[in-house]
Amino acid sequence: MERVVPVLQIDDYQQACDYYVDGLGFSIDFEHRHEPGFPVFMGIRKGELYMHLSEHGRGHPGTEVYVFVDDVKFWYERCQAKSVPTDGPPDAKPWGNTELALKDPFRNLLRITQIGTHKGQSTPNKPG
Numbered sequence: 001m002e003r004v005v006p007v008l009q010i011d012d013y014q015q016a017c018d019y020y021v022d023g024l025g026f027s028i029d030f031e032h033r034h035e036p037g038f039p040v041f042m043g044i045r046k047g048e049l050y051m052h053l054s055e056h057g058r059g060h061p062g063t064e065v066y067v068f069v070d071d072v073k074f075w076y077e078r079c080q081a082k083s084v085p086t087d088g089p090p091d092a093k094p095w096g097n098t099e100l101a102l103k104d105p106f107r108n109l110l111r112i113t114q115i116g117t118h119k120g121q122s123t124p125n126k127p128g
Contacts, residue, residue: 005043007052008108009059013040015105016053020044023084024075024102026051064109072098072114096120 010016020026021044029043029050039055049067052058069075072090079086079102087101090112096119100112 003050005050005052006063006065007054007059008063008065008104008106009057009061010053010055010104010106012105013042013055016042019084019104020051020053023079023082025078059108062107062109064111066111066113068113068115070114072100072112072117075112076100090114092118094121 017028021028024046026044026046026049029045031040031042033040041052041054041056041058043050043052045051049069051065076086076090078084079100084102087103090098090100092098096117097113097115098117099114102110102112104110
């Protein structure tokens with residue numbers, strides 16, 4: 001198995017749980033603190049999607065992550081049902097994917113993306 005797991009910076013454990021667990025439906029795989037009351041480093045998961053969240057200053061506020069999913073409409077409907085703000089409904093992009101943009105409470109941008117939803121254009125950077 002090969003996988004990339006982004007680390008997103010957070011600054012409030014409860015706010016992260018409210019957003020990612022209660023709002024988006026992730027579950028917590030693990031939490032680690034060096035001592036009780038210390039900042040958390042945690043792993044979250046939804047199906048085969050994994051992310052790490054860190055109060056240790058890892059990651060960078062405002063990180064952008066593409067999250068590839070099978071059904072972007074399902075994610076949008078979940079956001080609507082759980083009052084998770086979006087930048088609008090899923091949007092068909094010129095490159096052939098449909099994307100839903102979410103900004104978490106820590107300024108990280110999640111682009112929930114279903115690939116190959118329509119014919120897209122390719123604009124390679126090659127001399128003609």
